[in-house]
Amino acid sequence: MSAPTSPRQVPPPSADDVRNLLRAVIDPELGANIVDLGMATDVAVSADGVVAIGVKLTIKGCPLRAQIKNDIESRLETHPGVSKVKIEWGEMTSDERSAVMTKARWNARENATDTAVPVTARVLAIASGKGGVGKSSVTANLAVALAAQGRTVGVLDADIWGFSMPRMLGMADRLAARKVEGFEKPKIIPNERRVGSGLLKVVSTGMLVDDEGTALMWRGLMLTKAVEQFLNDVHWGDLDFLLIDMPPGTGDVQMGLARMLPRTDLIIVTTPAVSAQKVAIRAADMAQRSFLRIAGVVENMSHFTCEHGSTYALFGEGGGAALAREIGAELLGQVPIENAVAHGSDNGEPVALAGQSAAAEVFRDIAKKIIGSTVPANDMAGCSARLLESVEVVLGKKPN
Numbered sequence: 455m456s457a458p459t460s461p462r463q464v465p466p467p468s469a470d471d472v473r474n475l476l477r478a479v480i481d482p483e484l485g486a487n488i489v490d491l492g493m494a495t496d497v498a499v500s501a502d503g504v505v506a507i508g509v510k511l512t513i514k515g516c517p518l519r520a521q522i523k524n525d526i527e528s529r530l531e532t533h534p535g536v537s538k539v540k541i542e543w544g545e546m547t548s549d550e551r552s553a554v555m556t557k558a559r560w561n562a563r564e565n566a567t568d569t570a571v572p573v574t575a576r577v578l579a580i581a582s583g584k585g586g587v588g589k590s591s592v593t594a595n596l597a598v599a600l601a602a603q604g605r606t607v608g609v610l611d612a613d614i615w616g617f618s619m620p621r622m623l624g625m626a627d628r629l630a631a632r633k634v635e636g637f638e639k640p641k642i643i644p645n646e647r648r649v650g651s652g653l654l655k656v657v658s659t660g661m662l663v664d665d666e667g668t669a670l671m672w673r674g675l676m677l678t679k680a681v682e683q684f685l686n687d688v689h690w691g692d693l694d695f696l697l698i699d700m701p702p703g704t705g706d707v708q709m710g711l712a713r714m715l716p717r718t719d720l721i722i723v724t725t726p727a728v729s730a731q732k733v734a735i736r737a738a739d740m741a742q743r744s745f746l747r748i749a750g751v752v753e754n755m756s757h758f759t760c761e762h763g764s765t766y767a768l769f770g771e772g773g774g775a776a777l778a779r780e781i782g783a784e785l786l787g788q789v790p791i792e793n794a795v796a797h798g799s800d801n802g803e804p805v806a807l808a809g810q811s812a813a814a815e816v817f818r819d820i821a822k823k824i825i826g827s828t829v830p831a832n833d834m835a836g837c838s839a840r841l842l843e844s845v846e847v848v849l850g851k852k853p854n
């Protein structure tokens with residue numbers, strides 16, 4: 455009788471083999487594999503096939519831990535040379551976390567679809583955790599304040615069935631479409647309004663339907679699809695800024711923007727009440743999860759000053775500053791409650807256009823801060839030209 459044959463001895467995989475296997479494990483939230491993201495550290499394989507790996511999560515209590523664990527085990531245990539998988543869980547430092555976020559943002563950018571928005575335009579979406587805090591008023595006033603400083607400002611009303619840009623900016627004309635050179639299909643031409651030496655270019659579903667009531671019939675329309683169309687099928691032409699007035703409390707548009715225009719920065723509008731601040735944090739959380747940067751916080755309806763000069767904190771105090779602190783963003787400004795803000799919005803003449811009020815000043819001041827924090831397109835061009843030059847020097851195509 456012949457002796458039973460022992461199972462074929464397969465040598466354990468090398469640490470590099472393990473890393474390659476782990477490249478198939480994707481962190482679904484960050485949209486990249488755990489090796490490239492730097493989450494899989496310290497791979498060690500013993501002679502008897504025990505694989506020990508360290509995995510650093512962005513936060514200790516990451517809800518995706520179980521999923522990542524299953525994925526790692528199922529990838530490695532199918533390798534015949536692996537007898538056991540041991541995972542040592544760790545947590546990233548805040549520096550590692552911000553490096554991983556930058557990498558994920560870069561990946562998202564690489565995979566983004568092309569839009570008709572010029573690459574040099576700074577895209578700012580005005581968002582909030584809850585409705586009615588003044589997103590549209592902030593959008594309209596910042597748009598005119600930026601334009602008044604000679605900038606070309608696109609405004610996209612992403613509040614598809616609750617649009618307010620046509621009324622607030624006094625631009626209710628129907629949108630037209632026409633053939634544009636280089637494109638097969640006709641493009642939507644934004645409505646334009648001159649502001650000093652600057653220009654507004656605005657699109658809104660309110661410029662497609664007859665009245666605000668009709669828009670309710672659009673409820674069935676997929677929100678992100680409509681926004682996508684405004685990004686792709688509008689002939690924006692030159693733009694310095696694109697401001698996007700976000701609809702209240704929805705994550706869909708935000709996620710859609712992260713996919714279509716990952717360079718979008720968010721301006722979060724909140725009121726001074728602490729309860730509002732808690733809700734606003736949700737908007738910030740969502741931004742972080744979809745890798746959108748936060749450009750700053752605007753506290754609206756901050757206080758009310760009566761005609762006798764007394765100031766009242768009608769909606770509480772400190773919410774904007776607390777939110778900014780908590781999310782590590784700048785408090786761009788505190789806009790007081792003023793009849794002129796509401797009145798200007800109702801009449802298509804936002805207060806920041808020509809008003810002499812305190813609110814008008816705050817809006818103009820925020821616009822200046824935004825312009826100050828934006829790298830001019832020309833400088834960026836200079837920068838990439840210099841970069842190209844150094845590459846050519848390294849490649850020996852140009853003398854040093």
Ligand SMILES: Nc1ncnc2c1ncn2[C@@H]1O[C@H](COP(=O)(O)OP(=O)(O)OP(=O)(O)O)[C@@H](O)[C@H]1O
Binds near residue numbers: 590793795
């Ligand atoms: N600083 C202010 N002073 C006085 N009224 C204001 C101020 N800001 C906003 N309002 C008024 O509050 C109401 C809500 O503002 P707005 O429409 O800008 O909010 P919103 O966040 O865009 O709302 P929604 O979530 O419905 O889109 C409007 O009537 C507006 O005129």
Ligand SMILES: [Mg+2]
Binds near residue numbers: 589591613
């Ligand atoms: Mg609004």
